[in-house]
Amino acid sequence: MKDFTISKSQFLDFLSEFKKEFDIYGPNETSKGFYDWVAIDQIEQFEIKQGLPKSSIKTFLFPQPEILFEFSANFKDPAAYRLKEPDFKEKKIILFGVRPCDARSISLNSMPYSEDTYFQKRLEQILVFGFLCKSVCSTCFCSWVGGSPVSMDGMDIAVFDLEDAYVLRPITKKGEELLNRAGLDEATDVEKEAFNRLVKENSNKNQSNTADILKSKDLFDLYNASFWQELSDACINCGTCTFLCPTCYCFDIQDEVLKGKGRRIRYWDSCMFPLFTLHASGHNPRGDKLKRVRNRFMHKLKYFPDRFGPISCVGCGRCIRECPVSIDIREVLRQMLET
C-alpha cells in the first residue's frame, strides 16, 4: 500500500471534500470550553493538540440510545406491538484525530460484540483517521496495558505529524480505497522513512506482559485482596468512569412507549449502579459498593483477559482525570500485580 502526504493547512479542506458521503468529526474546543468531538463544519482552525477529547470514541459506536426495534403501540393497528428493525439509514462517518488508545478500543470491543449486528453495522460505517502520538500525557499509560503511542490497531488510516506535513498510511482496505481516490501526493521516500523511524522510536520498547501476569494470578487471590476496601471507601458509585471509558461497553435494554409509538432502545449502563444487578425479587448479588467497584476493575483486568486475552483497558486515562474522588486505575493495576 502507498503512503500519501498532505500539508497540514490543507488537511481540513481535503477531508471536507468527503462531506457529501460522510459525517466528519474531529476533536476540537467546544462551546462548553473543553476539548471534545465536533462536526467538521464547526471547526475553523484545526490543530491537533496533545491530549484526548473528553468523550471516548464509543459515542459513535454505541449511540445513546441505539434504537433496536420500533413498533406501533396503537391497538387499532393490525401490526401493533410487533417489533420491527428500524431502517438503518445512517450516513457513513469519518473520525479524524483519533488517538491510538481510542482506536485500539474498537478492536477490543469487537471481541465481545462479534455477534452484535448493530455494533457491526456501525463499525462498517466508520472510517478512522488515527493520529499517532509523539508524546504522552501524565495520565497516559497505554504501554502498561498492551498498547503503544504509535499502535495502529483499530485504525483505517494512520496519520503521522511530520511538523510541516502529515503522512497518511492506509491500514485497512477501507482506508486504502479512500486515499486512492483522494488524489493526494504519494509520500516521498524521505517522508516514509521519517514515518517509519518515528514509529520505531516511539513504539513501546519495554512492552510489558501485564495481561499474561494477570491471567496467571489466582482469581480468588485478587478477589479477596485487602485493597478493595480502601478503594471502595472513597468511591461514590457514579458512572463517570464507565461512561467516559472507551472499553466499558455494558448496556441496558428498555422499552419506551409514547403517544402510540414504541421503541426498544439500548443505552449505556454502568456496573457501578446498584440497579445493574438487582433481581426482581429484591435480592442483589452485588448490593455492596465494594463488590461493584471490585467488579469493574476485575472485569477489565482479570475477567476480560481470562476470556479474550488482552486487558480491557486502553490506558487513555480519562477515568483518572475525571474521577470525582481521584481513584486511579494505574494504582489498582499495580496493587493487583503485586497481589
Add this chain to the structure above:
Amino acid sequence: MLKIASQNPYLPYQAIIEDIKIETEDGNLKTFKLVLEREEDRDAWNHMPGQFAMLSIAGKGEIPIGIASSPTEKGYLLFTVNRAGVVTTALHKMDVGSPIGVRGPLGNGFPVDSALKGKNIVIIAGGFAFTTLRATLIYMLEHREDYGKITVIYGARTPGMLLYKKELEKWQKRDDLDVYITVDREAPGWNGLVGFVPTIAGQVKPSPENAAALICGPPIMIKFTMPPLEEVGWKDDQVYLSLENRMKCGIGICGHCNVGPVYVCKDGPVFTREQVQRLPVEF
C-alpha cells in the same frame, strides 16, 4: 446458543399465547403455552431441557424465563412465570390469543445427551424452580432407557403452591420413577410427606453411585440440601445447579449477569457445583 430468529440476535420470534393455566393457589404462578406463529420458526426451534428464553412484551421489555416444556413436546412451548417485576406483571395480565415475542433458546441446558446419559438421576426442586426440571424429567421419561434409576424430590410451602399437580400425580403412579412430594407444614387434606426438601433428601439418602443430581430452588434450600447429600458421598462434580441473575441481552454481551468471568446467560445457567465453587458468590 443454538439458533436465533434472524441475523439480529435481539429479534424475538413472534408467538401467540395459546393457553394460560393458573398453577398455584395464590395465583402468582401461571403457565403460558406459546405457539410460534411461523411454521419455519417452529421447525427451526430446537432447545434442550434447562435452557431459557427471553419473553418479550413490546412496550414492557424482556425477561429471561426457563423453558418448562421438553423438546419432546412438539409444536408448543411452556413457560411457568412468577409475577414479580414489570414484565411478568404485564404478562400475567395478558389473555389467550395475545401476541408475544420469544427470543431463544439461550444458555447451555442440562447435559441430558452427554454427561447425564446412563446415569442414575436425582432431581431435587423447591418452589417454582421446578420448571426446567419438569422439562428435563419429561425428556428423560421419553428416553427412559437412556437413564438409570430416576428419583424426584420436590417440595413447596403448601399443597396449593405445588406446580404441575396433575403430572405429579401421574408420575407418582409410575413404577419406573421414585417421586417424593413434600410440603413445609401439615395442611388439611394433605396425606403426603411433610418437611423441608433438605430433610426429605436426608431421609431418602439417594446413592451417589453412577449418579447425578440436578438441584433447582431457592439458595437457602440448595445450601441445606448439600450436607445430607455429602454425607452419603456425593461429590461436587455430580451436582448440577441452575443459576439466576439479572439478564438483558442473553448472549453474553451486556454485562449484567456476570459472576466473575462467566456469563450466566451464555456459559450457564447450568453449572456443576464444582464450577460454582470456583466462582465468586455474586448470584
Add this chain to the structure above:
Amino acid sequence: MSTINARIEQELKSIARELLDSKEIEAFIGYKKGSMPMTMTPFVARSIEDVEKLCWNSFCVLNLANYLPQVLRSFEPPRRPNEPPPEGPLPKVGIVVTGCWSRNIVVQIQENQIERDRIVIIGISSRGMIDKKKVYKMLNGHEVTSVEEKDNQLIVKGPDLYEEINRWDVVRDNCKTCVHPDPSIYDVLIGDLKGERQIRNRFSQVEEIEIKTPEERWNWFISEISSCIRCYACRNACPLCYCPTCFVDDSRPQWVGKSKDQVDTALFHILRAYHCAGRCTDCGSCESVCPMGIKMRILTKKLQKDVLELYNFEPGLSLDTPLPLSTYKLDDPQDFILTDIKMGDKK
C-alpha cells in the same frame, strides 16, 4: 505548603489519632491525597497507621457528610431495611467538616439518617475550596504536573509551565458567595471561627438568569445540561441524596427515561435539584464532581433563594428549626394560587 493548612492538618491528625487510640471512634472520615494534582480522595481511617495518610488543603471539594450514613451503617450489625437499630450504644465515627458540610450533617440528623451521639465532629472554618476547572481554564489547556498551595496563591507547574495564581481568583463560586463559613455544629474546633461573612448579593448568579425571558431561560437551561452524560455523579456526590431507590431508578412508574434524551435529562436535573429544596447547603459538591462541567448548582441556588424569601429559612443552622418542606404555617404566602382576583387581571 500553606502554613494555615499545614497547621490544620497537623492538628487534625493529632485529634484523629487520639480519638482512634482511645477507641472513642471506630473510624475517621477525612481526605487523603489523590493521584492527580489538585485532587483529593475521601478516606476512612480505621487505624492509627491510617491517620498518617490524612491530609488537608483547599482541594477538598467533595462533601464528606456524603459518606457519613453509610460509614456509620457499616459499623452496625447487619439488619433488614425496616428493622430498628439494635439497642445499646453503637460505635462512633469521627469526621472533619467545614461550614457547609456541618450544615448537611444537621440536615441528616433532622431527617433521621444519622444520630448526633454517634458522630464526633471536628470543625474547621472554611477559607473556600478551589475549583480546579477554573485553574485549568486559566492555563489554556496546558498540562499540569504539580500544584503547590501557599496561603494566598497557587504555584502551578507543568512541562514548560510555571504560573503563580492568586488563590481567591480560583475559589469556587459557592465558596465566594458563602455566608456561613463556620461549622454550625462541632465537638472540636480547629483554628478560629470567622463569623458571618458579609456578601453584597449572594444570589447575583441567580438573578442574572431571573431577569431573562422564559425563552432565554429555557435556552440557557437546555444548553447547560446538553452535555450531561447521565453518570449521576452530581446525585451521588450529594449528602442529601440517600434515598434507597432514587426516582431515576423507579420502574413502576418510570418517571425518567434513561438514555440521553433532552427531556429526560432535563427532568432528571429539575427533579434532582427540586429534591434538595430547603435542604441544600450550597456545598458545591455536585458542580465540582461533574465531569462535563455542568453548572447545576445554580438550580439549587435558586431554590435556596426562594426558600429564604418565602419561608425565611436556611438549612443546617440549627437542629431545632424544622425543614421548610416538612412543616407549614397557616399564613404561608400563596401568591401563586389562582384566585378570583387573579383571574380578573389578564396578563
Add this chain to the structure above:
Amino acid sequence: MTKVQEKDWEPKIIAFLCNWCSYAGADLAGVSRYQYPPSIRIIRVPCSGRVSPNMILDALKNGADGVLVSGCHPGDCHYISGNLYARRRFSLLKRFLEFIGIESDRVNFTWISASEGEQFAKVVSEITERVKRLGPASRLVKEF
C-alpha cells in the same frame, strides 16, 4: 401559531383534583350544568398533598399543554394539613419551573371547595384560555 390553527386547537390540560373538595366541586359544576371547555382531563387524587412534582412533570413530558392542581381551601383539608404542605411544595415548584423557562401559565394551582361548582367552571375556562394563548407545549414534551 397561525389564526386558523389557534381556532382548531384545543389544549389538553391534566387536572389533579383532591377527592374531598375539588373533585366534588367539579362534580357540582357538571350537575349544575355550568359550561366549561372540554380541555380538561381529570385525575382524582386523595389529597393535593398526594401530588408529587414527579406527576406534574410526567404530565408535561407526555404532552399535556397545561396542568392544574386543585385542593381544599387552607384549613379545610380532610387530612387537616395535606394542602398546607402541598402549598409550600408547589410554591417552590412553580417558581422553579418558571426559572428554567417553563411558561408561568402552564402549571396552575388553585383551591376549590365542594360547593364551588361555578368557580371550577370559571377556573377551567380561565386556564384553558391562558394555555391557548401560550400555544401547544413543547419544552418538556418528549418526542421520538
